[in-house]
Amino acid sequence: MSTTTMAAPTPARIRNLFAAEWTKLWSLRSTYWVLGVGTLLMIAASITDAIRTTSRWSELMEDLRARFDPMSVVLGAPSAALLMLGASSVGVLVVAGEYSSGLIRTTFTAVPDRRRVVLAKVGVVAGTMLLVGVVIATISFFASQAVLSSVTAGVSIGDPAVLRSLASDALLAPVAALVGMAIAALLRHTAASVITSCVVLVIVPSFFKITVYPWVDDIYNAFPLYVWRNCLSMLDPITRPYFPTVTGSWIVFAAWPLVGIVVTAVIVHRRDV
Amino acid sequence: MIEVNELTKRYGSVLAVNGLSFTVRPGLVTGFLGPNGAGKSTTLRMLLGLNTPTSGTATIDGKRFRDLGTGLRHVGALLDAGDVHSGRSAAAHLSALARSNGLPRRRVDEVLQEVGLADVARRRIGGFSLGMRQRLGIATALLGDPPVLLFDEPINGLDPEGVLWVRRLFRRLAAEGRTVFVSSHLMSEMENTADRLVVIGRGELIADEGVTEFAARGTNFSVSVRTPDTAVLAGLLATEGAEVTSDGYESLTVTGLTAARIGELAFHHRLMLHELATHTPSLEEAFMELTADSVEYLAGQPQ
Ligand SMILES: Nc1ncnc2c1ncn2[C@@H]1O[C@H](COP(=O)(O)OP(=O)(O)O)[C@@H](O)[C@H]1O
Ligand SMILES: [Mg+2]
Numbered sequence: 001m002s003t004t005t006m007a008a009p010t011p012a013r014i015r016n017l018f019a020a021e022w023t024k025l026w027s028l029r030s031t032y033w034v035l036g037v038g039t040l041l042m043i044a045a046s047i048t049d050a051i052r053t054t055s056r057w058s059e060l061m062e063d064l065r066a067r068f069d070p071m072s073v074v075l076g077a078p079s080a081a082l083l084m085l086g087a088s089s090v091g092v093l094v095v096a097g098e099y100s101s102g103l104i105r106t107t108f109t110a111v112p113d114r115r116r117v118v119l120a121k122v123g124v125v126a127g128t129m130l131l132v133g134v135v136i137a138t139i140s141f142f143a144s145q146a147v148l149s150s151v152t153a154g155v156s157i158g159d160p161a162v163l164r165s166l167a168s169d170a171l172l173a174p175v176a177a178l179v180g181m182a183i184a185a186l187l188r189h190t191a192a193s194v195i196t197s198c199v200v201l202v203i204v205p206s207f208f209k210i211t212v213y214p215w216v217d218d219i220y221n222a223f224p225l226y227v228w229r230n231c232l233s234m235l236d237p238i239t240r241p242y243f244p245t246v247t248g249s250w251i252v253f254a255a256w257p258l259v260g261i262v263v264t265a266v267i268v269h270r271r272d273v
Numbered sequence: 274m275i276e277v278n279e280l281t282k283r284y285g286s287v288l289a290v291n292g293l294s295f296t297v298r299p300g301l302v303t304g305f306l307g308p309n310g311a312g313k314s315t316t317l318r319m320l321l322g323l324n325t326p327t328s329g330t331a332t333i334d335g336k337r338f339r340d341l342g343t344g345l346r347h348v349g350a351l352l353d354a355g356d357v358h359s360g361r362s363a364a365a366h367l368s369a370l371a372r373s374n375g376l377p378r379r380r381v382d383e384v385l386q387e388v389g390l391a392d393v394a395r396r397r398i399g400g401f402s403l404g405m406r407q408r409l410g411i412a413t414a415l416l417g418d419p420p421v422l423l424f425d426e427p428i429n430g431l432d433p434e435g436v437l438w439v440r441r442l443f444r445r446l447a448a449e450g451r452t453v454f455v456s457s458h459l460m461s462e463m464e465n466t467a468d469r470l471v472v473i474g475r476g477e478l479i480a481d482e483g484v485t486e487f488a489a490r491g492t493n494f495s496v497s498v499r500t501p502d503t504a505v506l507a508g509l510l511a512t513e514g515a516e517v518t519s520d521g522y523e524s525l526t527v528t529g530l531t532a533a534r535i536g537e538l539a540f541h542h543r544l545m546l547h548e549l550a551t552h553t554p555s556l557e558e559a560f561m562e563l564t565a566d567s568v569e570y571l572a573g574q575p576q
Contacts, residue, residue: 010343013375110345
């Protein structure tokens with residue numbers, strides 16, 4: 001064949017880049033382990049929670065029974081923290097794994113348009129983690145409600161509040177994964193990125209809260225795990241000043257991954273590799 | 274065709290590449306030579322848009338590499354054999370790359386066959402030797418059947434049979450009309466492979482010419498003389514302005530005079546010579562001589 005002159009530049013098709021990133025993600029044995037074991041663990045925790053609640057139901061006081069939120073056993077607070085930790089680590093590994101191995105140079109030699117590569121990575125990671133989130137939320141919902149039905153009337157999946165709560169459960173994973181990708185693009189170091197993600201996504205919104213000043217609440221109302229726990233995951237969110245609102249919470253759920261995507265794309269595009 | 278024009282890269286206080294200009298033509302194997310730290314890898318990374326130049330340009334067929342879409346179809350490169358994820362198999366690694374450029378799956382099998390890794394295609398790269406990784410890197414470079422190929426120190430880690438194979442491969446790729454640019458810090462690796470040489474030291478261009486012209490640059494040819502009268506002859510040669518060193522019993526090494534002039538002097542003074550031989554410098558020596566001033570890390574010397 002004649003190869004003496006170069007063909008006209010052909011843009012890399014985004015569909016091909018998605019296929020490439022998909023192949024990369026699923027050709028690592030660790031992906032199957034982390035996502036498989038993680039999913040099973042989350043579902044098991046939900047069923048255990050439901051069984052524990054059922055067995056203690058008769059001992060509970062009347063007002064506690066009345067206030068019981070059937071959605072709280074679908075994804076408990078510790079499970080949600082763990083899910084964010086695991087999902088952000090997947091995002092970290094997808095980015096930092098390429099930088100620390102040097103594979104990133106091979107990737108960008110194959111596809112020089114770095115922003116398109118980032119877009120494909122973001123798409124594959126977000127899509128995969130959303131699927132994982134939906135599987136965990138759906139199976140945990142039906143399993144836990146089936147267990148609860150022996151003591152209390154379960155809720156129906158057709159209820160808008162139930163759907164909102166389930167959607168927020170399912171979205172925790174992709175939100176955390178995209179934030180993990182951005183942190184890894186900034187730090188380029190696997191261990192440091194995992195620790196930073198853990199601090200930013202889980203530790204800060206779970207501990208250290210001082211409620212003396214009202215403005216502190218405004219800061220906390222900007223953390224995804226915080227608004228998930230205090231609003232989105234609840235069947236009946238508390239409507240009081242300084243508490244997160246449903247709309248505000250959805251904005252937080254959208255802003256974090258969007259900022260994450262922009263940060264990842266800009267940094268990866270600019271810096272030498 | 275690769276065109277590098279006034280290319281400069283500064284890392285903090287280190288001037289890795291300094292005002293470098295050269296062109297690399299198709300149909301030839303061009304060696305890119307320089308001692309360790311000369312700036313070869315940095316230049317190649319800038320050509321591939323991985324590092325942004327501080328100033329100057331590097332283009333491939335008139336275009337900046339970062340403006341190309343499907344890189345593998347235009348330029349094949351092996352920068353560092355370690356630029357892979359050790360958890361993947363060779364086949365999966367190449368499949369992902371082939372997909373990103375919309376190349377048919379068949380290309381993966383073809384290049385694995387070509388570099389001799391077909392039998393280990395499904396094994397994890399983590400278990401590969403350096404030589405096997407080099408072969409995988411060469412497979413990656415060949416994947417898109419590109420008209421321009423860049424190799425950074427591709428011989429490292431290859432066994433003697435692999436070295437021969439790689440040389441024949443470079444010659445064949447050039448014969449097919451492709452541009453082949455191969456870096457090395459050892460002249461001996463290029464001696465039988467390259468048609469042209471781009472030689473750099475401390476980030477600056479030292480030579481850009483054919484291999485034969487380059488060899489002729491070595492000015493320090495010397496003459497070895499064997500005579501029973503070493504002391505007398507040495508004195509004579511010294512007065513003629515030559516530099517004479519004694520190599521032991523009855524033997525001298527002379528620089529600064531031709532063998533003909535030395536023979537003439539000996540004849541006039543009735544001195545007997547047992548041997549008179551001109552020692553022309555090898556390509557390696559020409560290289561050493563030219564880069565002597567620009568070697569960054571001399572063995573045994575404080576930096
Ligand atoms: N990323 C970097 N940061 C700082 N200095 C660098 C970097 N890459 C290379 N250098 C320095 O630039 C010089 C040229 O390096 P390099 O291009 O690797 O040389 P070569 O490939 O010819 O051995 C060296 O002094 C090296 O230490
Ligand atoms: Mg180098």
